[in-house]
Amino acid sequence: MSKKFILKRTIFWILTIIIILVVIGPLIWIYLTAFKSPNDIFTSELSRQFIFTPTLDNFKRLFTQFAFFGSLLNTIIISVASTIIVMIIAVPAAYSFSRWNTGGGHILFVTISTRMFPAVVAALPFFILFRNLGLLDTHIGLILLYMYFNVSFATFLLYGFFRDVPIELEQAALIDGYGRFNIFRKVVLPLVLPGIVTTSVFCLIWSWNEFLYAFLFTRSSAKTMTVLISSFWGSIEIQYGPMAAGAAIGVLPTLIAAWFMQRYIVRGLTFGAVKG
Amino acid sequence: MAGIKLENVSKYYGRKMAIDNLSFSCKEGEFFSILGPTGAGKTTILKMIAGIESITSGSIYFNDIKVNELQPHARNVSMAFETYNLYSHFNVYDNIAFPLRAPKWKLKLTKAEEKEKVTEIAKFLGIDVLLDRKPQHLSGGQKQRVALARALVRKPEIYLLDEPIAHLDAKLKFSTQTLLREFAIEYGSTILYVTHDYKEALALSDRMMILRHGKIEQIGTPEEIYYSPETDFAGRLVGEPPMNIIDGELIKDNKNTIFKVGDSFSYRLNKELASKAEKVSEKKGGKNSARMGIRCEDIKISKEKISENSFKLPIYAVVHEAESSIISFELKNTFMHSRISSGNKFKISENIWVDFDPERIFFYEKTMEISKF
Numbered sequence: 001m002s003k004k005f006i007l008k009r010t011i012f013w014i015l016t017i018i019i020i021l022v023v024i025g026p027l028i029w030i031y032l033t034a035f036k037s038p039n040d041i042f043t044s045e046l047s048r049q050f051i052f053t054p055t056l057d058n059f060k061r062l063f064t065q066f067a068f069f070g071s072l073l074n075t076i077i078i079s080v081a082s083t084i085i086v087m088i089i090a091v092p093a094a095y096s097f098s099r100w101n102t103g104g105g106h107i108l109f110v111t112i113s114t115r116m117f118p119a120v121v122a123a124l125p126f127f128i129l130f131r132n133l134g135l136l137d138t139h140i141g142l143i144l145l146y147m148y149f150n151v152s153f154a155t156f157l158l159y160g161f162f163r164d165v166p167i168e169l170e171q172a173a174l175i176d177g178y179g180r181f182n183i184f185r186k187v188v189l190p191l192v193l194p195g196i197v198t199t200s201v202f203c204l205i206w207s208w209n210e211f212l213y214a215f216l217f218t219r220s221s222a223k224t225m226t227v228l229i230s231s232f233w234g235s236i237e238i239q240y241g242p243m244a245a246g247a248a249i250g251v252l253p254t255l256i257a258a259w260f261m262q263r264y265i266v267r268g269l270t271f272g273a274v275k276g
Numbered sequence: 277m278a279g280i281k282l283e284n285v286s287k288y289y290g291r292k293m294a295i296d297n298l299s300f301s302c303k304e305g306e307f308f309s310i311l312g313p314t315g316a317g318k319t320t321i322l323k324m325i326a327g328i329e330s331i332t333s334g335s336i337y338f339n340d341i342k343v344n345e346l347q348p349h350a351r352n353v354s355m356a357f358e359t360y361n362l363y364s365h366f367n368v369y370d371n372i373a374f375p376l377r378a379p380k381w382k383l384k385l386t387k388a389e390e391k392e393k394v395t396e397i398a399k400f401l402g403i404d405v406l407l408d409r410k411p412q413h414l415s416g417g418q419k420q421r422v423a424l425a426r427a428l429v430r431k432p433e434i435y436l437l438d439e440p441i442a443h444l445d446a447k448l449k450f451s452t453q454t455l456l457r458e459f460a461i462e463y464g465s466t467i468l469y470v471t472h473d474y475k476e477a478l479a480l481s482d483r484m485m486i487l488r489h490g491k492i493e494q495i496g497t498p499e500e501i502y503y504s505p506e507t508d509f510a511g512r513l514v515g516e517p518p519m520n521i522i523d524g525e526l527i528k529d530n531k532n533t534i535f536k537v538g539d540s541f542s543y544r545l546n547k548e549l550a551s552k553a554e555k556v557s558e559k560k561g562g563k564n565s566a567r568m569g570i571r572c573e574d575i576k577i578s579k580e581k582i583s584e585n586s587f588k589l590p591i592y593a594v595v596h597e598a599e600s601s602i603i604s605f606e607l608k609n610t611f612m613h614s615r616i617s618s619g620n621k622f623k624i625s626e627n628i629w630v631d632f633d634p635e636r637i638f639f640y641e642k643t644m645e646i647s648k649f
Contacts, residue, residue, distance in 0.1 A: 171328040172361040174348040176426070177378025190365040 030251065033244035034058055041240050058245035068246060071228040075250075077139055078224060079207035082146035086154050086203050089147070091196065094158035095184065099167070108159065114152045123216055130217060137219045145217065146207040153206070154199045161195030162188070201261060205254050225250050277466055278338040278433040279304040280325060285334030287320055287490070294320050295490040297334070302468060302483075304339070307460045309469040309477040311513065312487035318470040319358065321487075322436045325468065327351050338433060349380045351434075356427035358439040358470075360419045362411040368422050369394055369407040375430045397429045400455060416443045421452070428459060435467045441476065453479055474514040478502060486510045508640040511569045517602060517613045519569050521646045526550075526557050526564040535568060538608030544585055546634055553639040567640045574636035575614035577603055577622070578629050586631035594619045605630065610648055 033041055035054040043049070062068045093111070096102045126145065127136075135141035165188055173183045189196075214224040229250060232243035280302045287295040295317045302308040310318045323329035325336060327348035336343050343351055354375060362371050372394045376383055385393070398404040401421045411419055424440045441452045457480055460467055471477050477484045478498040486493040486501065486509070493513075494506045505511035511519035524537040526545075533550035536542040545553060557566040576582055592611065593604040601619025605612045614630070622628065 166359075166361070168357060168359060168361045169363065171323075171326075171348070172355070172357060173363075173374070174328060175326050175353060175355045176375040177349045177380035179349065179380070182379070187363055 027251070027255075030244050030247045033240055034248040036241065036244075038241060058241035059249075062242045062245045062249075066228065066242060067223070068225070068228060068242075068249075071223050071225045072249070074139065074218075074222055075208060075225040078142045078146065078222070079204055081139070082143045082150065082207050083200055083203045085143065085147050086150040087196065087200055089151050090154035090158055090199070093151075094155045095162050095188065097155070098159050098162035099170075108155070111152045112156050114148065115156075119149065119212060123213065126213075127216065136217055137222050139222050141217055142214060142222055142224070145213050146210065150203045150206060154203055157199045157202070158192070158195055161192045161199075165191050198261075201257050205257065208250075208253060277304050277464065279306075279466065280308075280434060280468065281337040281340070282321075282325075283335045283337070285321075285324065285336060286332045287317070287324060287329070288332045293490060295324070295331075298490065298492060299334075300485060300492060300495060302466060304466055305464045307457075307467045307469065307480055307482045309471060309481040309484040310487055311471055311474055311477040311484055312493075313472060313513070315489075316487040317490040318472075318487055319438050320490075322355065322438050322468060322470055325351075325434070326353050326355050326436055349378070352381075352432045353434045353436055354427045354430050354432040355436040356424045356438060356440040358442060360411070360423040362419060362422055362426075364411050366410075367407065368398075368403065368409050368411070368414070371411065371422055372398060372407075372425045372429050375426060381430065393429055394425075397425045400428075400459075401425050401452065417445060417448060420444060424452075431463070431465070433466070435465055436470075437467060438470045439472070440469075442471070442473070449476075456480060474516075478514070486513060505569070505638070507643055508567060508569055508646075509644050511571075511638065511640070512644070512646075515571060517572055517615075519571050520575070520610075520612045521640075522568045522570075522607060522610060522612060523642070523646070524566060524568060526553055526566050535566065541587070541589065541607055543587065543632065549634060549637055549639070556639050556641045558642065565642075567642050569638040569640055570632055570636060572602065572613045572615040574633040575612070576631045576633070577614050577616060578631075579621075581629050582631040585634075586629045588627050589630050590625050590627050591622055592624070594622055594624060596620075610646060 032050070035056070035058070036052055037055050037057060040048055040052040097108045102108075130136050130141050135144070169187055169191075170183050173187045178186065209226065210224075211226040211230065214227050215230065218224065218227060225246065229243055229246040232239040232246070282301070283299050285295060285298045286293070298321070310321060312318050320329060324331050327343070327346060327350075331344065338351065363374065366374065373390055375381075376385055376390055376393060394407070395404060398407060401424060403418060403421045403425060406414060406418055406422070411422065414422065420440065420443045424437070427435060427437065427440070437456075441449050441456070444452055453476060456467075459465075460480070469477070469480060478501070481498055483495065483497055484501055485495045488509055494501060494510045496504075501510065502514055505514065505519065508519075508521055512521060522535075522537055524535045524541075527534045527536050527542075533545045533553065534542050535545055535553065553566045553568075557564050559565075576586075578586075589605045591603055592606040593602075595602040595604070596619060600615050600617055601622075603614045603616060603619055603622060605614075
């Protein structure tokens with residue numbers, strides 16, 4: 001082995017370890033803290049940071065003293081519902097943009113442009129609109145908002161996937177005796193299914209994690225998990241235990257999705273966006 | 277079954293002309309081939325007939341019924357694509373059965389009937405062992421036969437076959453060609469067949485059309501196309517080696533007309549040929565240039581003088597093929613090839629007697645450039 005090779009390897013591993021620490025560090029902290037008693041959380045002894053008697057107290061408190069279950073349910077309802085609606089709108093929209101260049105590119109641009117400004121810019125007008133419509137602190141309000149933000153993203157992503165389905169396949173099916181709707185159902189849909197799954201997961205994760213609008217637009221009845229977790233950071237004290245326990249549950253679906261679908265997502269993304 | 281008629285059909289992609297004012301008809305039950313080089317517009321014609329490509333102007337008729345505005349599925353044609361276009365999420369069986377299941381045809385086959393039809397056509401094309409495979413796991417030739425099977429499984433008004441055997445290996449190509457001919461005769465179906473291989477077109481067609489840059493060059497039976505090509509392009513496209521095209525000069529000498537190429541080669545034309553040559557000759561800078569065409573098998577060679585009109589040339593090359601030999605001669609601006617049954621007795625650089633069959637000499641207007649090699 002040459003010196004150059006060893007140097008290359010060393011640099012590679014140092015960088016890899018740094019990246020892994022940066023990514024996994026917070027997760028380790030969350031899961032360690034979630035199972036610690038307050039004494040272990042605030043200790044200054046380094047050994048007790050990692051070696052301690054695990055406890056489920058934080059989770060118990062989370063579900064008994066705080067309305068965590070309700071907020072988790074809110075998050076589930078809002079993210080799942082918004083994702084379903086987003087897909088119902090975005091799938092035909094993307095198909096139409098990719099096949100018939102509907103609107104000559106202008107409508108597609110307008111759709112995408114909704115993601116070109118910082119989300120907070122739209123917060124105030126939306127707030128006034130939602131207050132007047134009585135949509136503040138409602139499930140439907142947040143579902144509509146998330147739909148607004150995700151439709152553009154989903155349409156753009158799906159647009160790439162649909163463009164990768166050769167138009168000749170649809171022409172073949174037309175000649176084989178199928179109408180437009182059946183072609184979409186039997187030929188196009190099965191081929192873009194990886195893309196639809198990938199896009200849905202992205203939308204789901206985005207709405208699951210969304211904080212800013214949930215924080216501004218909900219108070220109690222539609223309060224989502226992210227907002228509840230943030231409330232543990234109070235003006236008087238920071239309740240690290242319940243906060244970590246809540247976060248531990250909150251990141252779980254995302255982690256599971258990423259774990260099981262990493263290949264699918266990477267393939268889906270390159271399949272859709274890069275080649276398109 | 278239906279006949280097809282195209283009337284003044286044009287197709288433009290933006291400003292680029294693909295098909296130029298094309299009119300032809302294909303009779304009911306006819307095997308009609310479209311032959312042309314890449315980019316001639318062959319596939320475009322099929323797609324326009326299928327209805328998946330719009331036409332810029334003109335009309336298409338099936339049995340005198342105008343189909344311009346009809347959707348592809350209302351035209352009742354089937355098509356085999358050169359690019360296969362197999363449904364990758366289906367296995368071979370489902371791919372072939374797909375047209376049979378289309379609601380449009382109202383076939384309503386039972387599972388058993390469907391299976392019978394699919395297996396029959398798959399067996400016919402020798403792909404019955406592949407029925408469970410996905411298209412991704414097939415070779416190019418297998419995919420092509422699946423695409424062909426999908427087109428042939430149904431009995432539509434018209435079959436449109438776009439280079440359906442182009443990607444098969446030579447042996448399979450030959451056997452599939454025979455099967456196609458058998459299929460055409462058995463079902464008496466109208467088949468529009470696109471190919472760039474003149475051998476396929478000659479072997480299969482009742483009639484064929486030569487297409488060049490979206491225009492018809494010649495329509496005729498394979499015999500007419502091969503034995504009396506109407507243009508230099510048609511002559512060059514059909515035949516291997518291609519028809520000898522010799523550019524020369526017409527010179528009047530006493531009462532004779534001589535076709536002269538450079539200083540080394542001159543050929544005396546009889547009256548009939550002379551008048552043919554005059555008709556298409558081009559006067560330029562005091563010269564009267566003409567283009568002669570003759571197929572390689574119509575050039576006789578011998579060590580002894582063949583006729584009054586024969587002339588002597590040195591041999592440039594001898595190439596032995598399986599059943600015959602090609603003898604080449606170098607002329608001023610081109611090579612001339614002659615096909616004879618055996619070239620064993622001839623040697624390179626040997627001066628031998630050459631003779632043209634005057635009945636088989638053509639004169640053409642110059643419509644294309646011929647490169648020496």
